Amino acid sequence: MTAFAETAPYRAAFDAQRRAGEPSWLADSRRAALARFEALGFPTRRSEDWRFTNLGPLRRANFAPAAQDAAASPDLARWLYPEKTHRLVLIDGRLVPALCDIGVLPRGVYLAGTEATLGQRPDLAKALLDETDRLGGQAFASLNAALFADGFVLTLEPGIVLERPVEIVHLGRAPQRSSQLRSLLRLGEGARATLIESFVGGTDHWTNAVTRIELAPGAALRHAKLQDEDKSAIHFAQARAVLEKATRYEAFVLNLGGGLARHEIAVNFAGEGAACGLFGASLLRGEQEATVATIVDHAAPGCTTREYFKTVVDERAHGVFLGRIAVRPEAQKTDANQLNKNLLLSPRATVDTKPELEIFADDVKCSHGATVGDLDETALFYLEARGIPPAEARRMLIEAFAAEAIEQIEDDAVLHAHLAKHVRRWLDRDEDEA
């Protein structure tokens, strides 16, 4: 085995963790995962998936998992969802029961922390410890499987429709430490839910989240995520969704914060006639870098993929979009399209966009497109010619650019308004800093 210097601190952190009382199968799983991480080391730019990523910030410190945080209650008000939710709050990757507001859950709904679940619901352990990272050479998913302390689990029995959204607020607080989050969403046949995740805080903190999503036939999940961490934060997140027949998975990522961020969404169509909508917007400035990587595997016929991602890049920031869609020979009648639109606001801002369609079926409809441009001069003049000052006109156009992505989410005015509010907060920050 090759020894990588960068993995050594994580081996040390692993050895130092006290995990007394954990069952031996869990300890075995952790050890095996750590060995996979050590064998891989950090990804390098030689790897196609990491070609555009500067892992420098991650190498600057050893982000061992944070210890339990017993400090004062944080003020999370500005990030909370504007309507009543079933809310969990995690600090430094651990559930803090005193801050949660789960409310009354309907029968057939299970919502709890991952650590608690491993004790109470051994039936969910296998899915939680899912080792798909074995397949893809996913070093950070392996590390997560070795080091995770907590996360959240939501399961719905068949036919359950959860009216209120489930809200998960993740706060990173310990500097030079990491949150290793491992979570599971499992919806039974015909079940429906909305999940809103917010990642906040995170000064000099690394969040490494792995989420598994399983939708049984006919289930529908809307999964919105806001990443508004400090500009010194590192944020890696992988969501892996397995979609059975006639399911619908809709994901939205609003990336506003973090110095180095990467959102990876992998969708596996395992049954006919399922649909996914993967949408999002990244707004970047300063030295921020953010990657959205989607990997959609059409392994069943008649499934639909809609991807729509927008990036606004100012100053010296760097946006990356990697969009892979694979259509296997048996996946006839696949309907997939992908669009990535980028707005470059500064001569030193950069974007990399890489669509990748691998199509092995002949009766399919697949398309992709990417655009890179500046603000529309004629639109700016039109607004100014009505008396709107240039700075406000620019702001309106940037907001509108992001709004087009938000509006891809169907029929959810509260969620639209919530996300739009955070886009405006990002734009206000611009003026504060100027």
Added chain:
Amino acid sequence: MLEIKNLHAKIAEGREILKGIDLAVQPGEVHAIMGPNGSGKSTLAGILAGRPGYEVTEGTALYEGRDLLALSADQRARAGLFLAFQYPVEIPGVNNMYFLRAALNAVRRERGEAELDAGQFLKAVRAKLKELEIGDDLLQRGVNVGFSGGEKKRNEIFQMAMLEPKLAVLDETDSGLDIDALRLVANGINKLRSPQRAMVLITHYQRLLDYVEPDRVHVLSQGKIVMSGDKSLAAELEKRGYAMLGDAA
């Protein structure tokens, strides 16, 4: 209100388009500027409104005694100048109402008037729609997005009515309209005529002037005003065509 003297202008790094325009417009007057394609009509409108891409090489333009050309486009608009665009711009993602409220409040701030909140604004919109006898179907859409040609021009007139400018320059507002849309737009223009407000109608055809009676008509050709007269000049042009300019052009 508006006094243009010996105005020369060219397209940035391009050829000269305006070659010495003289024009004086008093409050309450409606002037029509007619002329063949390429005569410089839209350039004149663009320069008055502050559209980027032109360079004034000689001459002056005073608006209420101020140097108009020294003001930015948004300052001109807030000072009461309005350009109705020949090609109104589609702005996806910006709601028409949101846009118009931002514009109206920018203008009101300049005039020292209180900004309108959403409720007050809606009331003002409803009153204006009624006055102009137009529907509210365009309000909740993106600015000009997916509008027909007629709807776009109607939206321009509606914006003009909301912003209550002192000087309105309408750049080929009649082009591409069917007869019903033309009547609607002309009706809007007539309702907005007032002793305090001046209007400059730029048009290729005499058609609009059948509905909106101008005080003065000017003919622009090859970057110069070659003829001026009362409304009968428009009728004569209609009869004889721009060929009548002959040597004068």
